[in-house]
Amino acid sequence: MSKQILLAWLGIADLKAASLLPNNVGEPIGDGPILGALKNLSFDELHLLHDQDQQKVTAYLDWLTQSNTIKAVSIPCALRSPIDFGDIHQAVDGYLKNLTGEHPDLDISIHLSPGTPSMTAVSILLGKTKYNTRFVQSTKEKGGEFVTIPFDISAEFVPQLVKRADQKLSELALDHAPTSAAFSDIITQNPDFQRVIRKAEKIAVRNVSALIMGESGTGKELFAKAIHNASQRKGKPFITVNCGAIPKDLIDSALFGHIKGAFTGAISNKTGFFEAADGGTLFLDEFGELPQDAQVRLLRVLQYGEINKVGDSKAQIVDVRVIAATNRNLAQDIAEGRFREDLFYRVAIGVLTLPPLRERSGDLVLLVDHLMTSINREASNQPGYINKKISVKAKNIILSYAWPGNIRELHGTLLRASIWAESDTISEFDIKEAMISRPVNGNKSELPEIGSGLDIQGLLDDIKRQYITKALAQVAGNKKKATTLLGLPNYQTLSNWMDKLNIQE
Template identity: 75%
Template structure:
């Protein structure tokens, strides 16, 4: 579901990777759909029909990582009142999806590397080992090259997993896909709510769609889905209006918590930042002026009406 040439190229890569039984590393910002992509690779692989086990590495307490991944035997530690199989055993024959892969602490990285190299695991408290047949798909929103350079992530583990390397673009680089994604997500929301009392299928109005198309969506697909879900709840009839969408959007500060502009870091796109600021205030002014461009021009202290029209044309605001 894409019209974006780069995304189409990534999909072709994923199709080739899926049928080869190799580890995969998916990179991308939060909300770009990394888990859905991992599940699609699993479903297109020879392991389809076998377990797909998603694990959020960042949510596992450091002292429980070994137990969660590899299991433990009764009495292995305080609180181990029985034997427990780990995620690797659960995924045996299938796929283990390690989300937030970059959050793993250094000692856990060493043990994971050993398992990936040998295909053997041992439960906490057990001297015995057993073989597991698991395909690992990992994902992270971190820049692992920087993490490696700063000594926070093992280079050998990175290369072990990054055989099939896929980088998902953020939604702001897939502007041509936003309408397609919005329609798909709306269908999904309608389907999920179909058995709820009194629910009626919702459609997105033309004006609401224009607002959606003019947003940057820093939270990517996850943010778009959340906005549409809220709008479907607020909407009082079967058509989601522009007001429903505006009310469903989360306010985002344009500056940091300290009141400063974003840090330069490794570089920022100043032009995009300026366009984002312009878009935000033009939309806000039009909303406050209830669509009256003359009033919106005054609110923005622009020299004339034509300047506002030029801005709107450049920013694709209707």
């Protein structure tokens, strides 16, 4: 029989029941929600989430075990606030993920009564969707009882969420950030990526230059526009410049403008990008492609806030916030003399490093589902349109791939696969055909550089995912044979890994 676990937050009413907090005069407290449930219902262990002082928690457990001999596990959680949905979700999801990963056969019930309404809401969402738990609630009259949540979140609510998120995801996938982009448009459930967003929010409110680094297709322009729209410059110009697309002999004219007659072909005055962005934000994409002579002139603009149009000796004051973006390793370029160190430090005040999609654990499946819904919607008015869905084997191939082109490559692959697929289901063969193969550089290690740090657990998960998928494909989905191929000790280990890595049969 599976071990019975009760997961509960330690709430105010429980602390009052144990006389660890003062009661209001005439307020009936009784046993509190947790002890009330334990008196009526049988569990093997109590797993107690809390953000209170450990001494107070220990005192509560001492009081509790005087009435019930259940084994109790204390789980401290770092919450900025007991109503912070993000912190609560991270705490509950993280704990349940580890718990079910180590012990997949547990029978888990979540107590909904203790804690704040935010804790209850997060518990219902996770218990009804990701972890398939049971639920308990307590009343003073009845004590604890199992309760049924009479709706299906996946069937009734997720489709509406998908509908609202389509446009956001489509724009992110195509790397065309909407003009009204905000941080709420950046869709993720990955804690590391959420921390990057919080850093960007802090940068936004400060009038400083910023440098956004990351591989191609990671959403650098989306972040730049979100920073602009969350700043005091919102509503002012946001000008995007692709530095790598400007011919070298026209860079000065493009950035700073020119006056009539400044050079052959200058038949009229021209406003440069800095002047056009006056009062607002100038987004310099592919910043690392600027030639060195242009870097010198750009440095002066950033230092003194003034420009000189080509052919004009008169300086003009401009108020422009610069946000630069690059997929180059500027530190390496500086070391090799290709990029000015003083310009780098002038721009790199607020620095953001966007992780590639392969390091955004938990986001790939979310993005695949939403992007497919977006692709279906966009193609719905085309002749011969058939709504497409992705097969389980095709999803496993997607999960096993590293996506070096990030979300842009993912979107393009799904779009091609939806075109190639002759039925309403995109098969693993359609996905393989839609993927664009890349030549292997025999002189380059396939392992990523450590740099300023890497997610080694994520890398190990990627390796496991790739080999499990290949093994299952080789033995036509026979998990017993795949277990032998992979050298795993038993069938259950393979099943646990597949659940943890979201590999479907």
